[in-house]
Amino acid sequence: MFSVLIQTLGCKLNQLESEAITDAFLRCGFSIYDKNTQTKEPPVIVINTCTVTSKADQKARRFIRKALRDYPFSSVFVTGCYANLDKTAIEELDNLKSGRLFVMKNSEILDLPALLKERKQGTGNISDKEKSFIPSPQASMQSFSILEKNFQFAPQQFSAHTRGSLKIQDGCNKTCTYCRIRLARGPSISLDSKTVLERLFILEQSHAEVVLTGVNICQYQDKAAKNLVELLDYLLNKTKNICIRLSSLEPENIDENFAKILSHPRIRPHFHLSIQSFSKNILEKMGRKYTPEVIERAITLLRSAKEDPFIACDIITGFPGETHEEFEKTYEMCKKSSFAWIHVFPYSKRPGTPAFLLKETVPEKEVSKRVEILTSLAWQGRNEYVKRWIGKEVEVVVENGGGKFHQGKYYQGKFYQGTSENYLKVLVQYDGEAPIQGSVARCLLSSVDVQGDYDVICSPPKQQHR
Numbered sequence: 322m323f324s325v326l327i328q329t330l331g332c333k334l335n336q337l338e339s340e341a342i343t344d345a346f347l348r349c350g351f352s353i354y355d356k357n358t359q360t361k362e363p364p365v366i367v368i369n370t371c372t373v374t375s376k377a378d379q380k381a382r383r384f385i386r387k388a389l390r391d392y393p394f395s396s397v398f399v400t401g402c403y404a405n406l407d408k409t410a411i412e413e414l415d416n417l418k419s420g421r422l423f424v425m426k427n428s429e430i431l432d433l434p435a436l437l438k439e440r441k442q443g444t445g446n447i448s449d450k451e452k453s454f455i456p457s458p459q460a461s462m463q464s465f466s467i468l469e470k471n472f473q474f475a476p477q478q479f480s481a482h483t484r485g486s487l488k489i490q491d492g493c494n495k496t497c498t499y500c501r502i503r504l505a506r507g508p509s510i511s512l513d514s515k516t517v518l519e520r521l522f523i524l525e526q527s528h529a530e531v532v533l534t535g536v537n538i539c540q541y542q543d544k545a546a547k548n549l550v551e552l553l554d555y556l557l558n559k560t561k562n563i564c565i566r567l568s569s570l571e572p573e574n575i576d577e578n579f580a581k582i583l584s585h586p587r588i589r590p591h592f593h594l595s596i597q598s599f600s601k602n603i604l605e606k607m608g609r610k611y612t613p614e615v616i617e618r619a620i621t622l623l624r625s626a627k628e629d630p631f632i633a634c635d636i637i638t639g640f641p642g643e644t645h646e647e648f649e650k651t652y653e654m655c656k657k658s659s660f661a662w663i664h665v666f667p668y669s670k671r672p673g674t675p676a677f678l679l680k681e682t683v684p685e686k687e688v689s690k691r692v693e694i695l696t697s698l699a700w701q702g703r704n705e706y707v708k709r710w711i712g713k714e715v716e717v718v719v720e721n722g723g724g725k726f727h728q729g730k731y732y733q734g735k736f737y738q739g740t741s742e743n744y745l746k747v748l749v750q751y752d753g754e755a756p757i758q759g760s761v762a763r764c765l766l767s768s769v770d771v772q773g774d775y776d777v778i779c780s781p782p783k784q785q786h787r
Contacts, residue, residue: 326354326363326395328388330381331371333568334534335401337486339369341473342400342430349434362392365437367430370401372501374669378403385414389422398423400430402505406673431473484566484718484740485528489517489552490535498608498679499637501671502536509540514547518559525563529761530589530718532566539574549574553582562587564716564742569593569635573611575619583626590627591744594619596634599654600647603640607676613654620658629709631743633662636695639688640668641679648691655698661706661744663699667692707745707776710766715741717749717764717779719756738775741766749779 325346329339343353354363366388370381381403388397399411399422408424415422425433490511493503524531535541541549556565566589575594582588598604599613623632636655638648655663667688670677717739736748737756741764749764756762762782770778 323364324352324354324359325365325367326356326388326392327367327369328384329369330377330384331369331373331401333486333532334488334491334536335369335371337488337532337534338401338427339367340486342367342369342433345431346434349438351434351438362395364395366392366395366397367433368397368399368401370399370403372401372403372406372505372671374666375671376669378407382411382414385411385422389415389417389419393419396421396423398425398430398433400425400427402502405505406501485524485531486534487517487520487524487531488512488535489533490538490541493537494540495537495610496608498606498676499640499668499671499674501674504673506536509537509542511535511541511543513543514545514552514555517552518556521556521560521563525560528563528759530564530566532568534568537571538568539571550578550582553585553588557582557585557587560587564589566591567593569595570619571595571611572616572619575622577622580622580626583623589742589744590630591742592623592630592632594623594632594634597637598640598643598647599651600643603643603647603651606642606679607637607640613650617654617658629706629743631661631706631745632658633664633744634658634660635664635666637666637668638691638695639683641676641683642681643668643683652694652698655695655702659705660699660702662703663695665692665695665699703776704769707769710743710745710777711768712766714763714765715743715745716761717741717747717782719749719758719760719762721758741777745776747777747779748775750781752781 327339327343327346329336347353351365368381368384368388370384371377372381381399381401385397385399388395404411404424405426411424412422490509492506492509493500494509495503497503521531539549541547541552543552547555553565564587570592572594583592594616596616597607597609599616601612604611604613620632623630634655636651638651668683719737719739721737734750735752735755736750739747739749739762741747745766747764747766748770749762764779764782766777767780768778770776
């Protein structure tokens with residue numbers, strides 16, 4: 322069977338879905354193309370796209386053009402959020418009308434490996450005759466089948482990530498005026514809690530940690546009337562060892578009950594808040610249903626749940642009508658909140674959204690300046706957070722099997738890289754045999770990585786790997 326090149330753009334949910342696509346190809350007998358070791362063209366390329374910003378669209382188009390140009394005999398299959406919304410625009414990228422470019426919705430892409438296995442046993446691109454076997458992106462499906470297909474993204478093995486991921490939710494019921502993802506993904510749907518537990522049991526056999534992910538996991542609601550807090554309680558009571566990391570959270574959903582479940586020792590002390598602004602006026606224009614006071618309360622509750630957790634946030638700056646004073650308010654509140662990281666996004670006009678029609682645009686030069694200021698604050702917050710943790714012990718998940726030898730001005734020896742429970746990128750010194758990828762060790766965060774490749778250098782583990 323031939324090899325497949327899979328390229329991923331976008332969020333953790335996209336990364337999980339690409340893992341599921343990879344797993345589906347592997348289970349059908351295909352191999353995954355490695356650009357570093359293979360010289361022949363991959364017969365099939367899958368590009369999983371994002372559409373969160375205009376730059377994300379541009380990057381997707383660049384990847385597609387490059388694939389068509391660099392691999393003239395490959396068939397290119399495009400999926401993901403951008404493909405869900407702009408099929409015609411993507412198809413027009415095939416300037417030569419080569420017939421090698423196919424656009425498939427998320428709900429169809431997992432059928433591709435079995436389809437190709439049945440129809441293609443050799444190498445080369447997909448013939449014109451075989452195009453008729455490609456599922457039509459326009460095919461109508463009942464809501465039940467959409468729900469079923471959306472949650473087929475459940476890989477049995479992970480090729481690109483050490484931690485497992487589990488998709489518990491998709492879509493979003495919010496009407497944020499700037500967001501295009503809700504248009505691409507549709508309304509919120511949730512995987513029933515029984516199936517979530519069954520999949521978590523499977524992951525627990527081979528993973529020390531799992532990330533629960535979705536478009537908006539705070540909207541989780543299954544038929545048994547379980548919300549996210551109740552789901553976490555259910556999963557923690559039914560499992561024994563696996564640790565849980567959460568993807569983005571909404572400030573208005575963080576209350577005392579949420580903080581109580583987050584204090585569980587198997588919930589990782591790493592939280593990401595989707596904030597966007599600390600200006601009440603801008604939040605209202607964005608269609609965000611909370612106030613700056615609600616954000617502050619959420620941050621206080623998260624800090625009460627864990628000892629100095631890693632708290633990150635998203636901020637959009639340059640939203641139409643954002644004044645200098647409103648930006649300063651956001652900046653000052655971000656500074657006061659001592660975030661360990663800030664994901665800064667310049668506002669991007671997205672077709673089909675209400676904000677697309679707003680006229681009070683902020684000059685591009687001013688937006689760039691604001692992005693630069695917030696990014697500088699993000700690095701300052703990161704550095705301060707790292708320094709606070711020097712001298713403390715944490716659990717670290719091994720992300721490779723070691724073997725790296727460093728010899729330089731600041732440190733030398735054998736090291737492996739990993740991610741700490743509080744989401745720091747660490748380089749861990751070790752003696753003897755290299756640890757197994759995915760295993761966990763308790764390590765001392767001994768010094769800041771002055772070379773800047775990682776956050777922290779760790780002394781040899783205090784505890785045997787498990």
